[in-house]
Amino acid sequence: MPSWLDGASFWPLFAFFFAIVFFRTQAxxxxxxxxxxxxxxxxxxxRPWVRRVHAWLQGEQGQRGVRTIERWGLIAVPLSxxxxxxKTVINGxxxxxxxxxxxxxxxxLLGCVAHSIIYATIGWAAWLAALSAATGSPWGIAALVLIVLALGALIVHAVVRARRRRLTADTADHDDTLDPRDVRTRTDAGRDDVAAPRPPA
Structure with a gap:
């Protein structure tokens, strides 16, 4: 981690770790x-690098990841x-x-959020220690995983909600602008009032 992030608050740390894990996983x-x-x-x-990557994917690690996804499906991605x-095995x-x-x-994205929360709060070493302490109980592991995934889901929900609010505000501002057709209609109505003949005395 760069020295300029020492003592940084949660959001700068979260953004830093999220960017790293996002681009690495996408690659x-x-x-x-x-x-x-x-x-x-x-x-x-x-090409030589293609052959090396292909050999790794066909090796034991790559095939273990394939078997894991075939067994557990989509949930294996965030859990990785x-x-x-x-991460590399499952996403590969x-x-x-x-x-x-x-x-x-x-x-x-859910996995990236959970990963970044861990790094930006307790740190990876502390997380692994907690995970190791919980390995004696399946319920302990499940609780830790659910807590992190729930936090990740809450952050994703908050971001989506904030974007919707901005879109709603932009739509409201757009609706408040006067439609030129309304101006023309009002002007025409005013002219009709002026041009209307007076009733005979």
């Missing part, structure tokens, strides 16, 4: 997806952000399986 997903496509399409050149050494497997991006992105 993992897309590299795995593209390399898998290239490997299936033999007409494309097999709560343990060490699982999501790319290998070409998980639809419209489904993958919300799950990945």
């Amino acid at each position: 993992t997903y897309w590299i795995a997806r593209v390399v898998t496509t290239w490997s299936l399409d033999h007409t494309r050149p097999q 952000f709560l343990a060490s050494g699982t 497997a999501a790319g290998v399986l070409a998980m639809p991006f419209a489904r993958y992105l919300p799950a990945m």
Whole structure:
């Protein structure tokens, strides 16, 4: 972490860690997806880095991630952000399986939020210690995971709600502006009043 973030408040820390994990995870997903496509399409050149990535994806770690997603489905994506050494494996497997991006992105964002909350508050070491202490009880692990995911969901909900409020405010400001057709109608009505003949005496 940069020295200028020492002693920073929650939101700068959260934004910093969120940006790092977001771009890293997106790169993992897309590299795995593209390399898998290239490997299936033999007409494309097999560059050395493509072969290395493909070999990793076909290795034990990559296949373990594929099996995890096949077993647990979409929920494996956000949960992968709560343990060490699982983000790359699971998100890479999501790319290998070409998980639809419209489904993958919300799950990945929830995981990024949970991951950033942990780093910006108690820190990763403290989180792992708490997770290790809870490993003796499945209920303890479930409680920790639910707490972090609930916090992440609350932040996502707050951001979405704030955006909706801004959109509502912008719409209200737009509605308050006078429509030129209304001006023309009122002007025409005023002219009709002026031009109306007086009744005979």
